Structures are given as C-alpha cells and as structure tokens.
Amino acid sequence: MNIKVQTAMVLNLDKCIGCHTCSIPCKNVWTNREGAEYMWFNNVECKPGIGYPRKWENQEIHRGGWTLDGGSLRLAAGGRMKKSLNIFHNPDLPTIDEYYEPWDYEYGRLIDSPRRTHQPSLRPRSRITGEPMTLQWGPNWEDDLAGLSETGPGDPNFKDLDYRTYLQFRNVFMFWLPRLCEHCLNPACVASCPSGALYKRDEDGIVLVDQERCRGWRYCVSGCPYKKVYFNWKTGRAEKCIFCYPRLEAGLTTLCAHSCVGRIRYVGVLLYDADRIAEAARAPQDKDVYPAHLDILLDPNDPEIARAARFQGIAPNVMAAARRSPVHALIREWRLALPLHPEFRTLPMVWYVPPLSPITRQMDDPSEAGSLIDRMRIPVTYLANLLTAGDEAPVRLALKRLSAVRRFMRTRRVEKRDDPQVLDAVGLDTTAVERLYRLLAIAPLAERFVLPTRPAGKDDLFIQQGACGFGDAL
Numbered sequence: 001m002n003i004k005v006q007t008a009m010v011l012n013l014d015k016c017i018g019c020h021t022c023s024i025p026c027k028n029v030w031t032n033r034e035g036a037e038y039m040w041f042n043n044v045e046c047k048p049g050i051g052y053p054r055k056w057e058n059q060e061i062h063r064g065g066w067t068l069d070g071g072s073l074r075l076a077a078g079g080r081m082k083k084s085l086n087i088f089h090n091p092d093l094p095t096i097d098e099y100y101e102p103w104d105y106e107y108g109r110l111i112d113s114p115r116r117t118h119q120p121s122l123r124p125r126s127r128i129t130g131e132p133m134t135l136q137w138g139p140n141w142e143d144d145l146a147g148l149s150e151t152g153p154g155d156p157n158f159k160d161l162d163y164r165t166y167l168q169f170r171n172v173f174m175f176w177l178p179r180l181c182e183h184c185l186n187p188a189c190v191a192s193c194p195s196g197a198l199y200k201r202d203e204d205g206i207v208l209v210d211q212e213r214c215r216g217w218r219y220c221v222s223g224c225p226y227k228k229v230y231f232n233w234k235t236g237r238a239e240k241c242i243f244c245y246p247r248l249e250a251g252l253t254t255l256c257a258h259s260c261v262g263r264i265r266y267v268g269v270l271l272y273d274a275d276r277i278a279e280a281a282r283a284p285q286d287k288d289v290y291p292a293h294l295d296i297l298l299d300p301n302d303p304e305i306a307r308a309a310r311f312q313g314i315a316p317n318v319m320a321a322a323r324r325s326p327v328h329a330l331i332r333e334w335r336l337a338l339p340l341h342p343e344f345r346t347l348p349m350v351w352y353v354p355p356l357s358p359i360t361r362q363m364d365d366p367s368e369a370g371s372l373i374d375r376m377r378i379p380v381t382y383l384a385n386l387l388t389a390g391d392e393a394p395v396r397l398a399l400k401r402l403s404a405v406r407r408f409m410r411t412r413r414v415e416k417r418d419d420p421q422v423l424d425a426v427g428l429d430t431t432a433v434e435r436l437y438r439l440l441a442i443a444p445l446a447e448r449f450v451l452p453t454r455p456a457g458k459d460d461l462f463i464q465q466g467a468c469g470f471g472d473a474l
C-alpha cells in the first residue's frame, strides 16, 4: 500500500445559484493577462447544454481521456509514438471558436460620448483583432438555458433519454455545473505531454504545468477530457487551474471556494492507495470505475491505515485534517458526492453532490421515497450519465439521502418531533443526519475547508510560502 494525500473538492449542486462569483476572482487573479483572455480555469455551465468549449463532453469529437483496449488503458487520442509522428499537427485540438473569441467593450464611450437623445451603447470589440464583432459563443453562452433548442441535442448526457421531450417547455429542467480542473489521480494531460512538462505534486496531488519545460505542443489540451488545460498564445505555454496552491500552502482554501456565494464548495484532504490507481482506472466496464475509484480511497480513522500512513511519513497534522475532512465524509462515508464522467477513466478528484429538484406532487408517505426520485424534474438517467457513467443506483442513493435529511429536519423543525422512519430506509441515523445537516446547511468556513496547516509554535509559514509544499514545511 502506497498512501498518498490528495487535496480534493466537493461541490454541492443542490445549492449552486449560478451567480458565477466563483469564476470572477479566479479570472482576476490567475488569467487576467495577455494570452489568457479566453481562459476560465473555473467556469459555470448551465445544464442541459454543451458547455465550454463546445461539446467538451463528447469524446468522439475531442478524443480526450483514456479508453480500454483489450484490458489495458490507452489514451483515446493515441500513445506517444502516434503523437511523435503527428507532432506538428494535432487534429483533436479545440479551435478558438469552440471556446469563444474573447471580447471587450469600449467602456470609454460611456464617458466620452457627446450629449445625445439616447444613452450611448457599448459595442463589443474582439480582443484578437480589435475589430467590432458579432458575438457568437462564450463560456456562459447557454446561461439559463439560452439557445437550448439549438444546442440541447448536442448534450451527450441525454443518452437513453428522448431529448425532445425534455426540451419541451413544460418538461424542461435546469441546473448549474461549476467546473475546474479535476486534479485527477490518473491525469490524461500528464500522460499526453511529449515534454513531460505536466506533473502531479507528491504532497497534495495538485496537477501543474512546468512553464520551463513546456514546449507548447498542446497535447495536454486535447488529452484532457474535461478541457481544462489551455494554451497561452503570448507565452507559447500551457496553463491550467493550479488549485490556488500558493494559498493552500498557507492553509487558505481556493479562491473559487472562498468566494462561493452559495457556500456549495468543500475542500479537504483524502488519502488513497497510489498502487491501485491503474487497477481502478482499468475497471472492465465504465460503470465499474466509480466503485473502483471509491475503493482506493482510504479511511483515515482506520488504525491500520493511520499506522501505515505514519510509517510512510505522512505528517500528524495532515492525518488530523484527513480525519476531519468534509470531502471524505461526503464522498466516502455518506456517498453523497460523485465524480464527473468517471468513464473518462482519469479518476477525477473534484466531486459533485447531485441536485434535488422540484417534484410534481408532495410526498406524504415515507415509503414513497423511491418513486419520489423518479418524480423529480431532473431525470435520474441524466444525472447518472453525468456522474456515474449511467449507473443510476449511486445517484438514487445520494438523492434519497439528501431528501431524507430534508424531510427529517423539516419534521423536527415544524412538527417538533423526530421521524427516524425516513432515515432507516436510506441507512442513516439521527447522529449522521445532524452531522450532515450541519455540513450541508450551516457549516462555517472552518468546517467546509479543512486543510493541514503548520503546527503552532514553528516558524512563520508565510516566510516559506511559495517555496515549499506541505511535505517540506513539516
């Protein structure tokens, strides 16, 4: 057993209000410069929709991630040899129009405009050519289902569903999907890079691009199935979400999580067995990847794991953070959070709690909990295609548990009584529900973000900020 530490994130889609506040501080801090205009390390998409860049989920077009070939894993776009032979032509790269042609507005016109009958209007100008442009697409183009009648059929999550039914006005559903780099355990971007410029940090699992080694081949861009590596035209290097590692090293959470208005994000530490990554990624069926992925996550409360971790040099404060980790609780303990498109086989480490949605009629009988899930506005099949490679069972369990927590707390608050009957059916007890309710509904920052920080009494961490990771600091 080779125990490694991963800083991971859980996003509770039930609470995302689509305000995009997460994207803005990220943009202002990390990609607010020349060459990075079109990059959004964090973006929020509307679902259903085809997202940013267009149709990123459709690997028949983009050929990102891994596929199983006779029991062994291979990159969907071909291995090192194939890339070397085609190194000057990568047919799988998304074009700028698939992301969007970045634009800005002539804000000066609001101030300089001479007195006139009508208010001056702001016209968009391309940040590539400087010319006035007609807007065609953007990172948030489908917000609130805009244009869904055109783009909806391109959403691959309608697999096994009749998309025409769900695009009708009375049946349509919607939720938001915030996205960032998944900091995968089996990152296709790292495996795709001919220069070896991408790497996964040993101390916390953050995937980074070595700007000195990057030669701008861009195979990481096409290799990432989530399309979360970008090419900076100014520097000629690849760039991607860095999980705000300079903040993490100082014990602070990421900017997107810290600024999240809906308080949907949780950041913490997970332990996993690195020796079993290949075994999990090679699970025979797509549906088997999520359970196999879950299986390599280790329980920090298990005394044997704790002993092995200590023996392998994992610091006590990292273990303490792992034990209090909100992400461990949501992912492994309660199985509420699920990975995004596990069928890409990169073993993503940003997980999502599926959203509850309105039902057509109020549930009165707790035994109806199963059918309740089928009467929700967002089809379970759609969520399963998004989060569990089409396996509905884990999605149903998560939704049932979420709805049981709601119902239990509502009965307690309104009727002033406990109703453990609703919990029995979903394998929870009163203590678990109280902890879940606290974590999902009222947890303050210190409980939502649990990161290992330097033990008190040692040198000031800020002196070492940016110079070392957790391992060196301790």
Ligand code: SF4
Pocket: 180, 181, 182, 183, 184, 187, 188, 189, 190, 207, 223, 224, 225, 226, 227, 228, 229, 240, 346
């Ligand atoms: S999501 Fe991030 S870590 Fe995973 S393949 Fe893409 S860029 Fe690499």
Ligand code: SF4
Pocket: 015, 016, 017, 018, 019, 020, 021, 022, 023, 044, 176, 178, 259, 260, 261, 262, 263, 264
């Ligand atoms: S800030 Fe939070 S609530 Fe708002 S869009 Fe981002 S993830 Fe959703």
